Amino acid sequence: MYIFDRHCVCIYYQDWHRHRKSGAGSGGGGVNSAIGTTSTTTSMNGQIEGDSGGSSSSPAHSSAANHLTSHHSTTSQLTSLTSIFSEGRMINIEEEAKLVYGVVFSLRNFVKKLSGSQDGFLAYKTSNYKLHYYETPTGLKFVMNTDPGIDSLRQILRQIYTSFYVEYVVKNPLSPTEHLGGEGVNNEYFKAAVDKFVKTLPAYES
Numbered sequence: 352m353y354i355f356d357r358h359c360v361c362i363y364y365q366d367w368h369r370h371r372k373s374g375a376g377s378g379g380g381g382v383n384s385a386i387g388t389t390s391t392t393t394s395m396n397g398q399i400e401g402d403s404g405g406s407s408s409s410p411a412h413s414s415a416a417n418h419l420t421s422h423h424s425t426t427s428q429l430t431s432l433t434s435i436f437s438e439g440r441m442i443n444i445e446e447e448a449k450l451v452y453g454v455v456f457s458l459r460n461f462v463k464k465l466s467g468s469q470d471g472f473l474a475y476k477t478s479n480y481k482l483h484y485y486e487t488p489t490g491l492k493f494v495m496n497t498d499p500g501i502d503s504l505r506q507i508l509r510q511i512y513t514s515f516y517v518e519y520v521v522k523n524p525l526s527p528t529e530h531l532g533g534e535g536v537n538n539e540y541f542k543a544a545v546d547k548f549v550k551t552l553p554a555y556e557s
Contacts, residue, residue, distance in 0.1 A: 352493065352508075352545070353448055353451055353492075354492070354516075355455075356491060356530055357490030357491070361448035364444060365542060368556075452492075455472075455492065458475055473503065474503060476499050478499060480496050480497065480498065481497050481498065483495045483497065483501075483507075483508060485509050487512055491512065493511060495507075495508060497554060498554075507552065511545055511548065514544075515544045515548065520536055
């Protein structure tokens with residue numbers, strides 16, 4: 352699970368069941384059971400899940416060019432991300448977080464252009480994994496990767512925010528309100544609460 356602040360910085364990361372290949376570098380991300388990613392190859396036939404809505408009105412040539420440019424950029428990022436998750440390659444967690452955020456940012460904007468909805472992007476699914484997304488009113492972005500067959504975890508991510516993040520981070524007077532220095536969220540109570548909660552979910556497999 353990744354949490355990004357409104358400045359696009361990954362301020363928290365936690366994984367479950369990610370199996371590292373022998374000789375792989377340090378760092379983590381994603382997970383490798385029902386909550387996580389599998390370790391087989393995948394084809395780039397992903398499906399974007401979001402709220403339905405009409406496409407935005409614009410001149411045909413301009414709209415097509417913008418959509419093609421956006422699609423090319425998004426496909427490139429998704430190919431890199433899928434390669435990491437499907438082949439089990441390990442990269443520095445900071446680099447992985449940037450790649451994940453880039454995919455979320457691109458897909459969110461792509462869905463917004465098509466549907467006109469600010470809150471249209473809910474999830475993205477390939478044959479190998481499913482990326483779940485929830486954004487808070489204050490701009491925090493919660494992202495979790497699971498097996499593709501898992502139902503939407505949007506409400507689960509929302510519950511992690513309202514029940515644990517608000518309780519242990521927002522209400523903690525010692526926690527910084529901004530993370531411009533890159534220190535991130537370092538709260539053992541929050542980490543323990545999220546870990547315990549996730550392990551009670553039907554999607555979690557021990």
